[in-house]
Amino acid sequence: MLKPILITLSVLTVSVPTATATAAQAGPRSVRPAETVTTIQDWSPCPNDKIGMECADLRVPANWKKPEGRTITLKLGRLRSTGTSEGSVLVAYGGPGGPGIAITQSAASTWWTDLRKRMDIVTWDTRGYGEQFQGLSTGLPCVWTRIPLPDLPQDDADFGRLSDTNRGYAEACRLKDPELFANMSSADQARDMEAIRKALGDQPLNYYGASYAGFYGQAYARLFPGRIRTMVLDGTWSHSAADWTDELEEMAKSNEQAMRRFFTWCAANGCDDVPGLWRELIARADRTPIPTTTANVAYKARDLQSFALSHARQGSTAWPGLAEAIRKAAKGDASVFVSSRGSRYPDQATGVTECADWPRFANLKEAVATTRRLQRLAPNTGTANTxxxxxxxxxxxPQPVSNPPAPLPKGLPPMLGAGAWGESDAVARVLSQVPGSVTIYHDGPGHTLYGNNACARTHVNRYFTDRTLPSHPAKC
Known part of the structure; x- marks a missing residue:
């Protein structure tokens, strides 16, 4: 069995309401405006903490357009500087919904040791992602689960059925807390970041955003361009394209490059038959799904493309297994692709934050035209993982796209990006809009660099402490 690693966007969806919720996750509650906290006064040990992390609550508006209305709780975590503090770095790990406090606690000894000599490390559990994500902030009281992505609709009636199905999933969650459901975009997270910045003492923001949290950073840069000291975007993608169609094409071309990198390796390592087998396989799977020995599990072309991409991006350690999986599937058995995490994993499903952040197809004609264009650009990978x-x-x-992609404003300070295969190119497209910015490239597999690449970590730490960027181009 291949071991899949999902390094595309981590996207989730909701199904049915949960029966219970913690106090922080409870549904709508009327709160007097005076209860909104603008400074943090009571830091205390975090629950079950073993590393000296302090926690505090910050109340913010559920709807930032109604600042005098209901509030929700953000749970903040802080690791104090081990030396004389020169400020703080606000950290988020993406997901969306990655629990900042729990992840920082688990990563503190490897990620943040050197930076803490001069800076406090501050994180938070993002709004809406509560107990199921190990989060301690106000959450949507719903059960979140992964479901397979739908297929491309075949006709207008199919498009209508897909619309009704998606709305049904979403309504099961939305009705539990309509206000919070409507205010979970990356722009809402960015407004929360600004509240945290002010509560910490109103100093200019230092921000590290990994993966999906890079979109929080891009939203913050659009909303509060004059309040940034330093910003690092690590292993993320562009939410700042002037033309969204162009960015979709770049995603598809990056995926195609990942697969071609694997084929190049095959040409020199005894699996030069695999590219041809692959093209025959996905053509056949589009007509008839490839069966497996798991009951009721068979894979269409996009399923296989998504699995293969996941492994192609892992590099040479995963490539022999991928070659063997393709050979077996070409003989009519795709069982090697079946994961213990579910029959369709790692294909994606979609959730509240993503549906607020990204353009969606308005009709069947648009969906078909875009799909065909991407398939021409990326014949081996198609639209998978885009x-x-x-x-x-x-x-x-049931909610519109409230935070669509848009270019970054002028006047931003130089920023630092980082990423491995594919990711560094996407980050560079974002930072090309910010004069003086630099992107760290890693010619190898991986998702984000700071945690597992000492060279990149040194550059990032120096940027945060001294505002010193590496020379361009920077390679690690």
């Missing part, structure tokens, strides 16, 4: 496939789960969603 937002063109991920947002099929947003068609019919």
């Amino acid at each position: 937002m063109a496939s991920a947002t099929l789960g947003c068609i019919g969603w």
